[in-house]
Amino acid sequence: MWDTFLDVARHKMLTVHLVFVCIALGLFNLFGHFSTTPSLEYRMIQDVGLSIISLFGFLIALFIGSTTLRDEIQRKTIYAIFTLPMGRWELYTGKFLGTLLAAVVNMLIMLGILTLLLYIKFGLIWSGFQWVALFMILEFAIMTGMVLLFSLTDSLIVCFSLSIFCVLLGSMAEHVQHLAFEADIPLLSYLTDVVYWVIPNFGYFNIKYKILKDLTISPSFAMWAVGYACCYLFFLLVAGSWALKKKDL
Amino acid sequence: MTELLVAEEISKIVGWLKKETIVDHVSINLHEGEIMGLLGPNGAGKTTTMKMLLGLTSISSGTARMFGAPVPTPASRVGVGFLPEAIQHPDHLSVYEYVRFHARLSGINDSIAKIEEHLRQVDMWEYRDRLLKECSKGMRQRADVARILLRQARLIFLDEPFSGLDPCGQVMLKELLMSLKKQNISILVNSHAAGILADVCDRVCVMNKGKIVVNEPLEKLLKTSQTRVVASFADSAAATAFAAARPGLSGKQKEPAVFEFILDDRNGLNEMAGAIIAAGGRLIEMTPVMLTLDQLFVKTLSIRNDEMAGGLS
Numbered sequence: 115m116w117d118t119f120l121d122v123a124r125h126k127m128l129t130v131h132l133v134f135v136c137i138a139l140g141l142f143n144l145f146g147h148f149s150t151t152p153s154l155e156y157r158m159i160q161d162v163g164l165s166i167i168s169l170f171g172f173l174i175a176l177f178i179g180s181t182t183l184r185d186e187i188q189r190k191t192i193y194a195i196f197t198l199p200m201g202r203w204e205l206y207t208g209k210f211l212g213t214l215l216a217a218v219v220n221m222l223i224m225l226g227i228l229t230l231l232l233y234i235k236f237g238l239i240w241s242g243f244q245w246v247a248l249f250m251i252l253e254f255a256i257m258t259g260m261v262l263l264f265s266l267t268d269s270l271i272v273c274f275s276l277s278i279f280c281v282l283l284g285s286m287a288e289h290v291q292h293l294a295f296e297a298d299i300p301l302l303s304y305l306t307d308v309v310y311w312v313i314p315n316f317g318y319f320n321i322k323y324k325i326l327k328d329l330t331i332s333p334s335f336a337m338w339a340v341g342y343a344c345c346y347l348f349f350l351l352v353a354g355s356w357a358l359k360k361k362d363l
Numbered sequence: 364m365t366e367l368l369v370a371e372e373i374s375k376i377v378g379w380l381k382k383e384t385i386v387d388h389v390s391i392n393l394h395e396g397e398i399m400g401l402l403g404p405n406g407a408g409k410t411t412t413m414k415m416l417l418g419l420t421s422i423s424s425g426t427a428r429m430f431g432a433p434v435p436t437p438a439s440r441v442g443v444g445f446l447p448e449a450i451q452h453p454d455h456l457s458v459y460e461y462v463r464f465h466a467r468l469s470g471i472n473d474s475i476a477k478i479e480e481h482l483r484q485v486d487m488w489e490y491r492d493r494l495l496k497e498c499s500k501g502m503r504q505r506a507d508v509a510r511i512l513l514r515q516a517r518l519i520f521l522d523e524p525f526s527g528l529d530p531c532g533q534v535m536l537k538e539l540l541m542s543l544k545k546q547n548i549s550i551l552v553n554s555h556a557a558g559i560l561a562d563v564c565d566r567v568c569v570m571n572k573g574k575i576v577v578n579e580p581l582e583k584l585l586k587t588s589q590t591r592v593v594a595s596f597a598d599s600a601a602a603t604a605f606a607a608a609r610p611g612l613s614g615k616q617k618e619p620a621v622f623e624f625i626l627d628d629r630n631g632l633n634e635m636a637g638a639i640i641a642a643g644g645r646l647i648e649m650t651p652v653m654l655t656l657d658q659l660f661v662k663t664l665s666i667r668n669d670e671m672a673g674g675l676s
Contacts, residue, residue, distance in 0.1 A: 188451075189450070189451035190447045190448075190449065190450040190451065191451065191452075193417075193445055193450070194445065194447075194450070194465065194507075194510070195468060196417075196418070196419055197417050197418075197419070197440055197443055197444065197445040197520075198440065198514075199437040199438065199440045199441045200437055360421070362377075362414075362419075362420040362421060363414065363419040363420060
């Protein structure tokens with residue numbers, strides 16, 4: 115896990131992302147000047163900032179998750195590891211944790227920058243920081259697990275397409291469920307229902323509207339999200355380990 | 364001798380709709396302290412065989428055991444090292460860091476002394492701070508051997524270790540393999556370099572089109588029933604007369620008064636020696652003819668391909 119994290123941290127792409135996020139946050143801070151009231155400005159910066167962090171978190175998970183195992187296989191360095199007396203699931207889990215750690219560290223840095231910007235501009239300490247961090251970690255964990263699983267396909271394009279497709283569908287899970295209810299054709303209704311249950315529901319981790327409206331997040335809601343994420347992750351890790359075990363290198 | 368590796372009738376079949384047999388019922392045994400060469404043309408299935416034994420690729424049928432444990436269980440890989448062909452090393456690491464990284468992966472504690480010991484063993488201690496990207500291919504290979512030895516490997520798989528090495532690198536690697544053999548370490552080498560393998564291997568397996576066509580001790584393989592006889596005569600006329608009197612014998616004039624004959628049948632050796640002395644000649648050399656591994660390889664594959672062509676026609 116630690117080696118994967120260090121390897122990922124060395125990745126130039128992360129630095130580029132971080133710089134870009136800093137610039138983007140600075141720009142949106144500037145846009146805040148166009149708002150009419152300080153309260154609206156505060157909400158705008160929070161809203162845009164969280165959206166950017168979410169987007170870049172996914173991109174980091176996508177780019178790193180899709181290449182970490184693939185690169186090892188192409189460079190043949192994985193042979194040296196797989197000939198050690200260890201199970202493939204151990205390596206897979208280590209890769210997952212390392213990639214997740216990199217994504218989380220980046221997310222925390224970005225959140226830290228956003229919080230600092232808000233404090234500098236408004237003199238307010240963001241009270242919902244810990245909740246945002248928790249829910250984003252859960253969201254990124256599932257995204258990373260998904261990308262890592264899809265990275266075991268033979269093509270990078272397939273991995274990218276499947277990952278983006280699943281994240282988009284997962285972000286619209288409520289609509290998919292609605293479609294399943296509304297569909298007149300039984301087969302379509304059945305299929306959309308299957309998609310709804312198979313695709314991760316990222317709606318459980320979207321607390322942006324609660325943060326923006328200063329709504330409290332109940333412990334039961336958080337517990338449900340953590341439980342859902344753990345179960346889904348377990349499924350993803352088992353599926354990924356099995357796929358890696360069956361993969362001919 | 365203990366058998367470290369036993370593969371019985373292992374096969375590899377790939378493809379969904381159109382099935383293709385890459386490795387076809389291959390059986391290999393490797394004893395402790397033995398170096399076995401796996402020879403064959405490109406696409407013969409040598410690397411796939413190695414990968415199956417190492418658990419990197421699944422075995423479609425047949426069984427294999429290493430150190431008594433069934434492949435591909437983790438227990439079968441305890442004491443196994445693998446040096447793949449064209450591995451891309453992490454260039455940002457130094458030789459020492461690379462070996463230490465693998466020591467940590469293998470869960471080796473107090474690795475500092477062991478790293479030094481094994482880097483010295485492969486003559487890489489003085490280059491320990493050099494970045495891998497600044498090392499020659501031979502040096503990187505020696506660093507790899509050090510990381511394998513660090514795990515106390517008793518069975519090492521080498522995939523095309525001689526490719527891309529200059530003559531000095533080849534000699535150094537050969538010497539390294541011989542020193543590992545002296546430590547009772549078993550080695551399975553997959554290579555095209557038949558000439559080099561002949562210097563280090565105890566046993567040779569020749570593979571062609573997924574099958575093992577030869578699996579014998581090297582000495583037995585290279586031995587032929589022919590004998591080379593070199594004799595000198597008083598002058599060139601005597602030599603020519605001696606050769607002319609034996610038209611069925613293949614021979615060539617090496618020097619004006621020196622002739623070299625190849626005897627196919629060893630039973631005729633005494634008679635030949637007597638005839639040379641009777642003709643006033645002197646016996647200079649009488650040695651069994653040995654094939655080179657290159658010759659054996661080409662000969663085996665040509666026979667095999669002829670058989671296959673015959674079978675098809």
